[in-house]
Amino acid sequence: MNNIVAANKIETNKISQIFADKKxxxxxxxxxxxxxxxxxxxxxxxxxxxxxxxxxxxxxxxPIAEGPVIEAANxxxxxxxxxxxxxxxxxxxxxxxxxxxxxxxxxxxxIFVYGTERFFSACEKAGINGVIIPDLPFEEKGEVRxxxxxxxxxxxxxxxxxxxxxxxxxxxxxxxxxxxxxxxGVTGVRSEIKTDLAAIIADIRQVTQxxxxxxxxxxxxxxxxxxxxxxxGVIVGxxxxxxxxxxxxxxxxPLSDYVHMMKAALV
Amino acid sequence: xxxxxxxxxxxxYTPETLMNAIIEVEKAYEHYKNDxxxxxxxxxxxxxxxxxPSRLYYAKKMTxxxxxxxxxxxxxxxxxxxxxxxxxxxxxxxxxKKMGKTRLIAETGAGQHGVATATAAxxxxxxxxxxxxxxxxxxxxLNVFRMELLGAKxxxxxxxxxxLKDAVNETFREWTTRVDDTHYVLGSVMGPHPFPEMVRxxxxxxxxxxxxxxxxxxxxxxxxxIACVGGxxxxxxxxxxxxxxxxxxxxxxxxxxxxxxxxxHAATIAKGSLGIFHGMxxxxxxxxxxxxxxxYSISAGLDYPGIGPEHAHLHDTKRAEYVPIxxxxxxxxxxxxxxxxxxxxxxxxxxxxxHAMVLAPTMRKDEIIIVNVSGxxxxxxxxxxxxxxxxxxx
Ligand SMILES: Cc1ncc(COP(=O)(O)O)c(C=O)c1O
Numbered sequence: 001m002n003n004i005v006a007a008n009k010i011e012t013n014k015i016s017q018i019f020a021d022k023k024x025x026x027x028x029x030x031x032x033x034x035x036x037x038x039x040x041x042x043x044x045x046x047x048x049x050x051x052x053x054x055x056x057x058x059x060x061x062x063p064i065a066e067g068p069v070i071e072a073a074n075x076x077x078x079x080x081x082x083x084x085x086x087x088x089x090x091x092x093x094x095x096x097x098x099x100x101x102x103x104x105x106x107x108x109x110x111i112f113v114y115g116t117e118r119f120f121s122a123c124e125k126a127g128i129n130g131v132i133i134p135d136l137p138f139e140e141k142g143e144v145r146x147x148x149x150x151x152x153x154x155x156x157x158x159x160x161x162x163x164x165x166x167x168x169x170x171x172x173x174x175x176x177x178x179x180x181x182x183x184x185g186v187t188g189v190r191s192e193i194k195t196d197l198a199a200i201i202a203d204i205r206q207v208t209q210x211x212x213x214x215x216x217x218x219x220x221x222x223x224x225x226x227x228x229x230x231x232x233g234v235i236v237g238x239x240x241x242x243x244x245x246x247x248x249x250x251x252x253x254p255l256s257d258y259v260h261m262m263k264a265a266l267v
Numbered sequence: 268x269x270x271x272x273x274x275x276x277x278x279x280y281t282p283e284t285l286m287n288a289i290i291e292v293e294k295a296y297e298h299y300k301n302d303x304x305x306x307x308x309x310x311x312x313x314x315x316x317x318x319x320p321s322r323l324y325y326a327k328k329m330t331x332x333x334x335x336x337x338x339x340x341x342x343x344x345x346x347x348x349x350x351x352x353x354x355x356x357x358x359x360x361x362x363x364k365k366m367g368k369t370r371l372i373a374e375t376g377a378g379q380h381g382v383a384t385a386t387a388a389x390x391x392x393x394x395x396x397x398x399x400x401x402x403x404x405x406x407x408x409l410n411v412f413r414m415e416l417l418g419a420k421x422x423x424x425x426x427x428x429x430x431l432k433d434a435v436n437e438t439f440r441e442w443t444t445r446v447d448d449t450h451y452v453l454g455s456v457m458g459p460h461p462f463p464e465m466v467r468x469x470x471x472x473x474x475x476x477x478x479x480x481x482x483x484x485x486x487x488x489x490x491x492x493i494a495c496v497g498g499x500x501x502x503x504x505x506x507x508x509x510x511x512x513x514x515x516x517x518x519x520x521x522x523x524x525x526x527x528x529x530x531x532h533a534a535t536i537a538k539g540s541l542g543i544f545h546g547m548x549x550x551x552x553x554x555x556x557x558x559x560x561x562x563y564s565i566s567a568g569l570d571y572p573g574i575g576p577e578h579a580h581l582h583d584t585k586r587a588e589y590v591p592i593x594x595x596x597x598x599x600x601x602x603x604x605x606x607x608x609x610x611x612x613x614x615x616x617x618x619x620x621x622h623a624m625v626l627a628p629t630m631r632k633d634e635i636i637i638v639n640v641s642g643x644x645x646x647x648x649x650x651x652x653x654x655x656x657x658x659x660x661x
Pocket of ligand 1: 376377500501568569615641642643
């Protein structure tokens with residue numbers, strides 16, 4: 001146990017610090033939906049409203065882990081000619097105004113085709129702190145491990161309700177935070193979360209102190225309260241993307257209100 | 268550690284939610300592939316139910332007409348359900364049964380894999396749901412009815428380009444919602460390990476038979492084996508047992524649609540680049556940012572932006588060659604084989620026939636070509652008629 005705590009101390013970085021003395025609220029949105037200028041404005045507004053970390057989705061033509069809401073956001077962003085290079089430029093602009101930890105969420109192909117080393121180098125330069133890659137399981141992590149490490153980015157570990165005997169193997173390597181997937185299936189708002197999250201978190205706690213944030217399906221303050229009693233953080237994606245889909249360029253105020261409300265619900 | 272590698276290709280690039288399901292398939296397959304009882308049961312199904320072994324037919328009129336190499340047709344079109352897809356489906360359905368699964372899901376392009384899966388589900392008592400792009404349910408409407416007739420539920424996929432790749436996306440999404448009782452019967456030699464290897468093993472019966480058949484008929488090996496390539500399952504099945512025979516050229520025919528110099532093609536080897544998608548590292552049609560390109564082919568079964576990892580490796584090592592065949596060439600071959608031999612091939616298979624028509628006249632009369640006729644063309648007759656009709660007004 002001592003070794004683990006020591007190991008984690010060394011790894012302590014910008015991302016894990018957001019969990020140090022409070023429960024964290026993590027907001028996801030897709031870059032370029034409806035435009036990169038708006039994405040920049042939305043991120044700064046959510047930061048001001050109390051979000052602790054922003055996950056920025058780099059849109060992909062075939063987001064196989066996403067449900068219809070985020071898939072549609074990917075399509076809107078790509079139709080607006082959003083590219084990885086333009087997203088890096090937007091992140092650099094945000095970094096002039098905000099120190100909030102930023103994590104990219106994207107699929108392996110956009111990273112690999114951009115050039116894995118080139119991608120992580122650009123992330124470091126722009127001020128990105130970590131990446132989440134839904135189609136990169138533990139077994140294939142070698143694809144990015146070195147590049148991420150040499151540029152100081154965390155590759156966020158995902159743990160699913162089906163991970164079972166894999167949980168401890170996955171958790172041992174985790175840095176930044178652990179993304180615990182609340183439910184089976186793809187992203188999307190859910191009325192009920194049935195997974196025994198407490199049991200999974202207990203398994204994780206046996207091998208690491210890396211904070212655990214729960215995502216997939218969370219939309220309401222009630223859900224956020226319940227989840228934050230168990231976990232170190234709450235991740236909201238589809239509910240935010242839905243607000244953007246509904247209000248488009250005028251989403252700044254409703255997003256700000258929503259983040260305020262969700263942040264206040266954390267216990 | 269990364270598994271299922273073919274040179275630099277392959278692997279298991281799949282969401283964590285599916286990893287245990289995939290490992291379960293991998294373990295089950297490792298066990299049953301060496302189980303004589305499983306293999307005996309599968310052989311019985313292939314023979315008595317699907318009608319194997321399929322014939323190796325000497326196309327005498329085509330040979331005489333083209334005036335070069337002797338052409339043999341491997342008649343996968345004569346299998347039950349009309350294509351090679353049944354070879355893989357019976358294998359996976361039997362495996363799913365052994366794994367205690369009660370529900371099969373699958374993607375389909377042309378509808379042949381969906382029909383084969385629905386058929387196996389009816390035979391073995393599985394619930395069955397098929398995902399098919401809207402573009403394809405329109406151009407292969409008859410196969411939709413056929414699947415429903417067999418008791419399957421068909422989901423029309425309206426996301427993305429509404430073709431095979433989107434049907435694959437949607438089937439993966441469905442699998443992540445329900446892994447306990449469900450097996451995903453992937454239809455080609457693609458996806459995460461163990462699918463490329465398992466599907467290849469189930470399809471390799473094609474070349475196992477063809478090699479023995481040609482040795483019996485001619486006492487020697489062919490100079491070339493030709494097959495069409497979508498994901499690559501009929502081609503790898505036709506190639507596999509000839510790979511050690513260095514003197515046998517292995518030629519895959521990919522869909523060039525309106526031409527490889529247009530945006531409307533699905534020629535992955537000719538125009539694609541290295542990427543990681545649908546669970547595998549391989550070649551894909553994509554842009555400089557790794558966005559998967561919308562692809563096009565007259566043939567729904569070849570209308571796929573990637574290629575199986577073992578083909579990518581056979582290309583890298585130059586053991587196999589891949590050539591692009593346009594819609595026009597395929598349609599001409601479709602009509603040619605129908606008139607010349609009285610065999611209406613699937614429009615997918617017509618891509619292989621088209622290349623044989625080019626190659627045979629350049630070869631000696633004592634050389635042999637085996638063309639894999641991966642499926643029959645009944646499903647395509649209406650679409651070809653429309654294609655011809657449109658040409659009249661052009
Ligand atoms: C008759 C036929 N041939 C070929 C294919 C292409 O698949 P593969 O490349 O896996 O053989 C299909 C797919 O639908 C098909 O129906």
